[in-house]
Amino acid sequence: MEKLVLHLLVNQHAGSGRGARQYKEVKKQLTEKEIPFESYLTEYAGHEKEIVETLLQTTLKPYVSGKPFNHLLVVLGGDGTLHEVVNALKEYPDIPIGYLPSGSGNDFARGVGVSRKINQALEQLLSVTQPTSISLMQAIDVETNDTRLILNNVGVGIDAKIVATANHSKAKSLLNQLKLGSLSYVSAALSSIFKQPSFPLIVETSTEKKEFKKAFLCTTTNHPYFGGGVAIDPTASAYTDDIHLIIVEKIFPLSLAWLIIKLFFKQHLTSPYLHRFVDSELTLTCPIAQVGQADGEELGEQEFKLRFKTTHRLFWM
Numbered sequence: 300m301e302k303l304v305l306h307l308l309v310n311q312h313a314g315s316g317r318g319a320r321q322y323k324e325v326k327k328q329l330t331e332k333e334i335p336f337e338s339y340l341t342e343y344a345g346h347e348k349e350i351v352e353t354l355l356q357t358t359l360k361p362y363v364s365g366k367p368f369n370h371l372l373v374v375l376g377g378d379g380t381l382h383e384v385v386n387a388l389k390e391y392p393d394i395p396i397g398y399l400p401s402g403s404g405n406d407f408a409r410g411v412g413v414s415r416k417i418n419q420a421l422e423q424l425l426s427v428t429q430p431t432s433i434s435l436m437q438a439i440d441v442e443t444n445d446t447r448l449i450l451n452n453v454g455v456g457i458d459a460k461i462v463a464t465a466n467h468s469k470a471k472s473l474l475n476q477l478k479l480g481s482l483s484y485v486s487a488a489l490s491s492i493f494k495q496p497s498f499p500l501i502v503e504t505s506t507e508k509k510e511f512k513k514a515f516l517c518t519t520t521n522h523p524y525f526g527g528g529v530a531i532d533p534t535a536s537a538y539t540d541d542i543h544l545i546i547v548e549k550i551f552p553l554s555l556a557w558l559i560i561k562l563f564f565k566q567h568l569t570s571p572y573l574h575r576f577v578d579s580e581l582t583l584t585c586p587i588a589q590v591g592q593a594d595g596e597e598l599g600e601q602e603f604k605l606r607f608k609t610t611h612r613l614f615w616m
């Protein structure tokens with residue numbers, strides 16, 4: 300039987316340089332184990348798509364059970380890099396993707412159970428013999444019909460502001476060097492939380508329509524984690540078709556502080572200030588411009604009308 304060739308798509312800048320260090324370790328391990336591999340290093344944001352398009356023409360094939368499968372695409376980077384690759388392969392859900400998390404937050408790895416220790420993640424990857432189907436969200440812009448695949452979550456309001464603050468903070472790089480990348484989201488949260496205004500929001504599920512006049516946090520999630528390991532909905536799972544939406548309305552600072560404490564102890568879902576919707580399909584309308592984020596990538600400030608559905612793709616895990 301031919302050996303599986305790994306095609307490593309690497310963002311060396313992920314996790315403020317963690318990607319480069321982990322790539323070195325992975326190369327060493329693969330060479331020692333005599334596992335054949337090719338590397339493709341991203342040189343700029345968006346380069347992932349071009350690399351994937353070239354590989355699609357030359358190398359990548361869908362997985363068919365019982366047939367030889369010789370070339371595996373493996374992403375080494377953070378959630379943002381994986382998001383780009385998954386979207387570049389939107390039309391090819393049967394081409395499996397392996398993943399070695401090297402970002403700051405690594406929420407997808409947490410959500411699907413991939414180790415955030417590089418050697419263990421590599422061991423996990425190399426022990427896989429057949430791919431697993433994982434549920435992703437589709438975020439469809441109702442006006443334009445543009446569709447993005449989402450690994451983790453889409454946020455409007457405070458979590459998007461936290462993502463933007465973390466992405467541009469000098470502390471992120473320092474905290475990543477100290478292997479405390481997740482804390483960059485905590486420090487961004489502390490500096491953004493009292494600046495975020497409330498905004499109106501309309502939620503439509505298959506059974507109800509609800510309007511919020513003063514929403515503050517609005518996160519649609521595919522699995523429990525956002526913001527580098529905060530379990531925003533501990534009951535969500537990337538192995539089911541349910542989409543979980545969490546909304547928190549603007550409340551007094553003391554009540555908010557109490558809710559945040561409960562969040563860290565995973566006791567927040569029972570709070571009267573928190574609204575939770577679970578459905579296989581839902582629509583979210585924010586009629587005034589707000590900041591948004593998708594898998595930690597900034598969507599800028601805009602009005603949102605998004606329909607969420609689920610879909611599946613194969614991962615080598």
Ligand SMILES: Nc1ncnc2c1ncn2[C@@H]1O[C@H](COP(=O)(O)OP(=O)(O)OP(=O)(O)O)[C@@H](O)[C@H]1O
Nearest residue numbers: 313314341342343344377378379380402403404405
């Ligand atoms: N060579 C590169 N130079 C600059 N940006 C890059 C490069 N390669 C990829 N990118 C972009 O960098 C962005 C962030 O990458 P990624 O999310 O993987 O790392 P991170 O932000 O450190 O991790 P996390 O999302 O877990 O916090 C992505 O949008 C990706 O497309």
